[in-house]
Amino acid sequence: xxxxxxxxxxxxxxxxxxxxxxxxxxxxxxxxxxxxxxxxxxxxxxxxxxxxxxxxxxxxxxxxxxxxxxxxxxxxxxxxxxxxxxxxxxxxxxxxxxxxxxxxxxxxxxxxxxxxxxxxxxxxxxxxxxxxxxxxxxxxxxxxxxxxxxxxxxxxxxxxxxxxxxxxxxxxxxxxxxxxxxxxxxxxxxxxxxxxxxxxxxxxxxxxxxxxxxxxxxxxxxxxxxxxxxxxxxxxxxxxxxxxxxxxxxxxxxxxxxxxxxxxxxxxxxxxxxxxxxxxxxxxxxxxxxxxxxxxxxxxx
Amino acid sequence: xxxxxxxxxxxxxxxxxxxxxxxxxxxxxxxxxxxxxxxxxxxxxxxxxxxxxxxxxxxxxxxxxxxxxxxxxxxxxxxxxxxxxxxxxxxxxxxxxxxxxxxxxxxxxxxxxxxxxxxxxxxxxxxxxxxxxxxxxxxxxxxxxxxxxxxxxxxxxxxxxxxxxxxxxxxxxxxxxxxxxxxxxxxxxxxxxxxxxxxxxxxxxxxxxxxxxxxxxxxxxxxxxxxxxxxxxxxxxxxxxxxxxxxxxxxxxxxxxxxxxxxxxxxxxxxxxxxxxxxxxxxxxxxxxxxxxxxxxxxxx
Numbered sequence: 246x247x248x249x250x251x252x253x254x255x256x257x258x259x260x261x262x263x264x265x266x267x268x269x270x271x272x273x274x275x276x277x278x279x280x281x282x283x284x285x286x287x288x289x290x291x292x293x294x295x296x297x298x299x300x301x302x303x304x305x306x307x308x309x310x311x312x313x314x315x316x317x318x319x320x321x322x323x324x325x326x327x328x329x330x331x332x333x334x335x336x337x338x339x340x341x342x343x344x345x346x347x348x349x350x351x352x353x354x355x356x357x358x359x360x361x362x363x364x365x366x367x368x369x370x371x372x373x374x375x376x377x378x379x380x381x382x383x384x385x386x387x388x389x390x391x392x393x394x395x396x397x398x399x400x401x402x403x404x405x406x407x408x409x410x411x412x413x414x415x416x417x418x419x420x421x422x423x424x425x426x427x428x429x430x431x432x433x434x435x436x437x438x439x440x441x442x443x444x445x446x447x448x449x450x451x452x453x454x455x456x457x458x459x460x461x462x463x464x465x466x467x468x469x470x471x472x473x474x475x476x477x478x479x480x481x482x483x484x485x486x487x488x489x490x491x492x493x494x495x496x497x498x499x500x501x502x503x504x505x506x507x508x509x510x511x512x513x514x515x516x517x518x519x520x521x522x523x524x525x526x527x528x529x530x531x532x533x534x535x536x537x538x539x540x541x542x543x544x545x546x
Numbered sequence: 547x548x549x550x551x552x553x554x555x556x557x558x559x560x561x562x563x564x565x566x567x568x569x570x571x572x573x574x575x576x577x578x579x580x581x582x583x584x585x586x587x588x589x590x591x592x593x594x595x596x597x598x599x600x601x602x603x604x605x606x607x608x609x610x611x612x613x614x615x616x617x618x619x620x621x622x623x624x625x626x627x628x629x630x631x632x633x634x635x636x637x638x639x640x641x642x643x644x645x646x647x648x649x650x651x652x653x654x655x656x657x658x659x660x661x662x663x664x665x666x667x668x669x670x671x672x673x674x675x676x677x678x679x680x681x682x683x684x685x686x687x688x689x690x691x692x693x694x695x696x697x698x699x700x701x702x703x704x705x706x707x708x709x710x711x712x713x714x715x716x717x718x719x720x721x722x723x724x725x726x727x728x729x730x731x732x733x734x735x736x737x738x739x740x741x742x743x744x745x746x747x748x749x750x751x752x753x754x755x756x757x758x759x760x761x762x763x764x765x766x767x768x769x770x771x772x773x774x775x776x777x778x779x780x781x782x783x784x785x786x787x788x789x790x791x792x793x794x795x796x797x798x799x800x801x802x803x804x805x806x807x808x809x810x811x812x813x814x815x816x817x818x819x820x821x822x823x824x825x826x827x828x829x830x831x832x833x834x835x836x837x838x839x840x841x842x843x844x845x846x847x
Contacts, residue, residue, distance in 0.1 A: 427633070
């Protein structure tokens with residue numbers, strides 16, 4: 246059955262040194278569902294304003310994203326994010342944020358989607374994540390993403406979310422912050438003790454690491470020479486991982502590791518274009534070829 | 547035949563936030579030869595003053611380091627380095643540097659060591675590296691390390707060194723600096739075009755990457771929860787890699803990748819103690835156990 250993703254659809258404005266200001270489609274739900282769509286149809290839950298562009302809708306639909314779970318709010322405007330990257334593309338600041346429709350909506354999962362077996366709940370306030378979780382019926386595998394804002398301001402609710410799901414995604418700095426521990430490995434173990442059954446620590450250009458009952462898996466980033474825009478990379482990674490998992494019979498440690506490798510290579514392709522430029526024209530053959538190349542880089546000739 | 551290492555022996559003073567100032571034995575030659583010594587006897591070329599401590603000598607000899615290539619300079623003092631780490635242990639500054647015997651010596655390889663097949667020339671001015679290279683007779687594999695000082699001040703000589711050896715080691719920031727290219731992958735390819743047959747890019751806590759004719763190998767760092775002192779980690783990595791290679795019949799792409807994994811796990815053990823604390827008590831069994839664990843983390847269950 247198709248995986249389900251709960252996330253945002255956004256209109257992004259992006260600045261980077263020496264480049265013109267760019268306007269593009271974005272949002273955690275969009276990037277992750279386009280990535281998951283490489284493995285089959287995917288259901289997207291999100292809220293849009295009545296200014297939701299037709300072209301945006303068409304890109305998602307062409308990417309096998311089922312939009313029946315989209316809530317259109319009349320009289321509301323799309324969520325907008327304005328970010329500025331520094332010369333070191335790992336560093337970015339949020340210049341402007343217009344919540345708009347996000348401020349007035351809660352994730353609402355249509356009854357026919359509530360039995361989705363594999364679910365990704367993107368970064369959002371933990372209370373909204375709990376609201377989404379409460380609508381699911383017997384999911385096999387639920388993964389949630391989070392950011393430092395909720396670690397600081399809604400720690401208890403975030404920990405409640407962590408304890409209710411199968412895997413938690415966060416950046417390395419966020420794992421350190423949540424655990425109050427500078428060493429990343431000790432921090433990861435502490436976050437698992439707080440309730441994360443599986444923890445996936447994202448490290449940007451340095452890849453990710455998985456901490457689960459089978460041990461630690463180390464996944465360096467795929468080394469792309471053409472990184473032009475890191476926006477959405479973490480979401481493409483999460484969505485690609487979910488999409489692959491949804492094709493597996495069961496979420497075994499080996500399946501999750503293979504899924505994370507797929508997510509890793511899809512994220513590396515996502516950063517090679519602005520906005521959805523590469524994700525929206527990507528096919529499985531290219532993913533599989535890069536995956537074979539990546540595994541060769543890990544395991545050797 | 548035993549591998550040969552040309553490097554420094556130093557008396558270190560190390561500061562880190564919240565810790566007492568520590569005095570310990572150090573130097574690129576010491577760390578790398580103790581690591582290489584895990585695989586068999588290793589020959590160390592270096593210069594010391596007549597204040598070379600007996601205890602320092604005893605630690606190296608116990609670690610199978612052949613000190614017949616050590617030059618003792620009467621009336622000269624040991625090379626001394628005083629470093630200060632920041633809370634982020636990847637960042638450090640040199641507070642004090644006394645070259646002493648280093649300033650008046652050139653690497654001198656005794657005739658009986660000049661036919662060593664596997665050689666590591668640690669970081670030093672490129673002119674000294676050329677001086678060492680000129681004394682070698684038909685080496686099979688020579689690896690050199692370098693730092694930003696020589697990229698800035700002695701670029702032409704450094705490039706000459708790079709063109710005369712089999713593998714070049716440098717940090718990621720140094721590869722970017724040498725290539726004048728922010729993207730690490732493009733920088734690495736550019737450094738290879740300048741003459742590095744094989745390039746090993748060190749990324750501190752993020753591991754390393756090898757660029758050679760067989761492609762790219764990605765080696766994340768071994769995730770240790772007990773990093774107490776990163777001093778000498780890069781040297782232990784290089785020495786461990788060399789020591790393993792010296793046990794191989796030929797330096798094939800596969801052998802080099804296996805060697806780099808050994809170097810990676812040895813470096814992770816080196817950072818778990820101050821100075822030589824862990825390296826000097828380390829045995830092959832512990833290295834092999836951690837190596838098996840590391841390969842599991844890369845390849846999965």
